[in-house]
Amino acid sequence: MANIIDGKQVAEDVIATVTKATATLAEKGVTPGLAVVIVGEDPASQVYVASKSKKAKACGFHSVQHTLAADTPQADLLALIGHLNADPAIHGILVQLPLPDHIDAGAVIQAISPDKDVDGFTFVNVGRLGTGEVASAFVPCTPAGSMLLIERERGRDLSGLSAVVVGRSNIVGKPMANLLLAANCTVTVAHSRTKDLPALCRTADILVAAVGRPEMVRGDWVKEGATVIDVGINRIPAPEKGEGKTRLVGDVAFGEAFERAGAITPVPGGVGPMTIAMLMANTLVSASRAAGIEPPKF
Numbered sequence: 126m127a128n129i130i131d132g133k134q135v136a137e138d139v140i141a142t143v144t145k146a147t148a149t150l151a152e153k154g155v156t157p158g159l160a161v162v163i164v165g166e167d168p169a170s171q172v173y174v175a176s177k178s179k180k181a182k183a184c185g186f187h188s189v190q191h192t193l194a195a196d197t198p199q200a201d202l203l204a205l206i207g208h209l210n211a212d213p214a215i216h217g218i219l220v221q222l223p224l225p226d227h228i229d230a231g232a233v234i235q236a237i238s239p240d241k242d243v244d245g246f247t248f249v250n251v252g253r254l255g256t257g258e259v260a261s262a263f264v265p266c267t268p269a270g271s272m273l274l275i276e277r278e279r280g281r282d283l284s285g286l287s288a289v290v291v292g293r294s295n296i297v298g299k300p301m302a303n304l305l306l307a308a309n310c311t312v313t314v315a316h317s318r319t320k321d322l323p324a325l326c327r328t329a330d331i332l333v334a335a336v337g338r339p340e341m342v343r344g345d346w347v348k349e350g351a352t353v354i355d356v357g358i359n360r361i362p363a364p365e366k367g368e369g370k371t372r373l374v375g376d377v378a379f380g381e382a383f384e385r386a387g388a389i390t391p392v393p394g395g396v397g398p399m400t401i402a403m404l405m406a407n408t409l410v411s412a413s414r415a416a417g418i419e420p421p422k423f
């Protein structure tokens with residue numbers, strides 16, 4: 126029977142630290158500014174963006190949201206990013222993904238100033254993380270939040286533990302693997318071509334699932350006592366709640382994995398709230414750096 130990791134609570138702790146540090150910055154005349162840019166009307170994206178803006182305001186940030194039409198030309202989006210890069214009131218820029226097909230997401234991401242890249246997606250920040258310069262990098266929010274949950278559970282010394290990351294996206298899987306490697310884990314990254322994934326997962330002291338397939342990781346893939354981090358957010362039909370209703374599940378079959386894991390994150394209430402909290406933490410760090418003030422440790 127596993128310990129259920131309370132991501133909501135840890136996220137609240139992070140937000141409390143951010144809010145306190147924001148008040149200290151305010152005494153010095155600095156207000157952290159976060160700009161969230163969304164293109165199109167994808168309802169799921171709208172929900173996430175709204176909750177990011179709300180959290181930013183609750184932290185005491187200057188929070189702006191730019192909602193652009195789905196057919197906005199790429200040049201207009203690049204021009205907006207140029208303005209935000211140059212705006213001294215803005216310390217963090219987040220362009221909500223995915224972007225519409227007519228826009229080259231790579232070109233847009235790389236247009237963000239690395240100093241304001243609170244998502245950690247630009248080459249500069251990816252490179253800092255990849256070379257082990259973790260302290261100077263903006264680390265992508267979901268892996269950064271997952272790492273904080275792992276450290277709260279297992280302590281800061283993860284040396285020699287075996288970690289398996291299922292998924293190799295630039296947003297989650299790869300940066301997660303780099304963070305675990307920087308923490309001296311022995312890391313294996315699995316993906317859709319991996320052979321005998323269940324057997325590989327059973328070797329993991331730390332198992333991170335970031336696949337996007339509802340409940341794919343079964344209970345018997347989990348090593349006894351392992352720490353299981355479920356990044357997946359999948360909305361599936363829930364006819365038991367009524368016609369047309371849905372519910373959220375992760376990439377891990379929670380009920381089964383709970384029986385074998387030492388600790389496991391729930392969905393919702395696990396990694397999701399941490400993602401938003403780390404966005405606030407990264408924005409605070411950016412504002413602190415711009416003001417030449419030492420940011421708090423998370």
Ligand SMILES: NC(=O)C1=CN([C@@H]2O[C@H](COP(=O)(O)OP(=O)(O)OC[C@H]3O[C@@H](n4cnc5c(N)ncnc54)[C@H](OP(=O)(O)O)[C@@H]3O)[C@@H](O)[C@H]2O)C=CC1
Nearest residue numbers: 267292293294297316317335336337356357358396397400
């Ligand atoms: N909690 C949060 O804050 C966040 C949650 N998410 C959620 O995390 C999940 C993953 O997101 P993201 O990384 O963006 O997704 P992507 O679709 O970009 O990547 C999915 C990865 O899973 C791999 N994969 C797919 N099918 C299998 C399979 N059958 N066996 C093994 N590996 C497989 C893919 O392999 P290959 O490379 O070979 O195709 C790919 O590397 C999603 O559910 C998403 O909603 C994402 C961001 C934030």
Ligand SMILES: Nc1nc(=O)c2c([nH]1)NC[C@@H]1CN(c3ccc(C(=O)N[C@@H](CCC(=O)O)C(=O)O)cc3)C=[N+]21
Nearest residue numbers: 173220221222223244266358393394395397398400401
């Ligand atoms: N540039 C960019 N950066 C991102 O960080 C980014 C993005 N684009 N695009 C989409 C994904 C997804 N994402 C989530 C954030 C919070 C929750 C979250 O708070 N989830 C709640 C549940 C929310 C609900 O009920 O729907 C939870 O798990 O408890 C989930 C997912 C950030 N993403």
